[in-house]
Amino acid sequence: MMLKSVTESFAKTIHGLKVGHLTDRIIQRSKRMILDTLGAGFLGTSTEVFHKASQYSKIYSCNISSTVWGRPDIRLPPTYAAFVNGVAIHSMDFDDTWHPATHPSGAVLPVLTALAEALPRSLKFSGLDLLLAFNVGIEVQGRLLHFAKEANDIPKRFHPPSVVGTLGSAAAASKFLGLSLTKCQEALAIAVSHAGAPMANAATQTKPLHIGNAAKHGIEAAFLAMLGLQGNKQILDLEAGLGAFYADYSPKVLPSLHSYSWLLDQQDVAFKHFPAHLSTHWVADAAASVRKHLVAEKTLLPIDHIKRIVLRIPNVQYVNRPSPDSEHEAHHSFQYVACAMLLDGGITVPSFHECQINRPQVRELLSKVELDYPPDNLPSFNTLYCEISVTLKDGATFTDRSDTFYGHWRKPLSQEDLEEKFRANASRMLSCDTVESIIKIVKNLEDLEDCSVLTTLLKGPAPPEVASNSPACNNSIRNLF
Secondary structure, X not given: OOOOOHHHHHHHHHHHOOHHHOOHHHHHHHHHHHHHHHHHHHHHXXXXXXXXXXXXXXXXXXXXXXXXXXXXXXXXXHHHHHHHHHHHHHOXXXXXXXXXXXXXXXXXXXXXHHHHXXXXXXXXXXXXXXXXXXXXXXXXXXXXXXXXXXXXXXXOOEOHHHHHHHHHHHHHHHHHHOOOHHHHHHHHHXXXXXXOOEHHXXXXXXXXXXXXXXXXXXXXXXXXXXXXXXXXXXXXXXXXXXXXXXXXXXXOOOOOHHHOOOHHHHOOOEOOOOOOOOOHHHHXXXXXXXXXXXXXXXXXXXXXXEEEEEEEOOOOHHHOOOOOOOHHHHOOOHHXXXXXXXXXXXXXXXXXXXXXXXXXXXXXXXXXXXXXXXXXXXXXXXXXXXXXXXXXXXXXXXXXXXXXXXXXXXXXXXXXXXXXXXXXXXXXXXXXXXXXXXHHHHXXXXXXXOOHHHHHHHOOOOOOOOOOOOOOOOHHHXXXX
């Protein structure tokens, strides 16, 4: 019997996985990912990049629509609701991170909430339906990342969510929509032609679009497959297919469904406690420890006494930003995160506002930072470390090292702290009662009979009276033409 193709094995897995395949650990871990992702999305609706993406998306309209989280005044076609919510999730780089490196949830969850709301009410989706499709989307991303050793490292060429996230989104949509095995295969082929975004746009307003586009293109791929559009049925098998994104691509047929083992069962995700590139969390952890040697309780950091600051980190060039000029650059700056922690003793969402970045004290500290790349400090979220040394003008040197920070999969956030993070993020857009209701629903998501209960809460407060309810396009977009 001829061995089936890798692409066919993915389609069979997407089509064939059932609720009964979900383990208790998978359910619990994915519920934490869903809650954290919703919080990052609500917080992201306050950002400039979200505003631009939502204004652009308002030029599109159709007879069915979905909610933009926390913004009841904005309803969009499901593809664009998924796009805008995906942009919001990644707008501050506050979303979860997995290994091999990617942001797995942001490309998948907006797809499912958009579809659950937009499809006819006769097609009632339960919490278990959502959990299954969500985990299918996460699983597909993880399996694809294991096809290349290159993917184990922090990326240099393509942003992983723009590649595997697009296919994970297509897989999740295909599962949620109940596509046949053949159409699941076609959706993957279509999604590959939507995949890929360069790392050169890291630390810019364009990077969050990678997550939004992955969500949008995944829905589009599933819809086009439903309409009969065809692609290369060997797309995951070929170097000229998905292999075009990886120099050492080596695809493998997926294991049998009879003994299926989920990757999320084996490898948890990392949750961030401040909005910045994951590698900077090691820097913050080490800097916090060094600061205790420099600063007595409730006193200021003696900046004038500091001669130099050395960070021993992996060589990740797009997070090497010695003088960040914007919040997006600060989110991707080893140097800024180290200085902010040394100066303030903590890092929060406002730490990345431009007025904080441009403080004279910060600029003075930044000028004293040097980077060192130890050969054993490899650019992998599973193995990297940060060591920081602060040398004073009197010759004294204080050094500390972080091998694992609180929030990493080796030292996971407690459920209590994860919920507190959600409260802090979501309460900027939602009432306290709504925040607590979402926490309760997600905590018991496997028991939810109808996802509309959740999607209704995601809308946020009732919109104020508006002069016009036209969905066509607003003045700021009209002015572009």
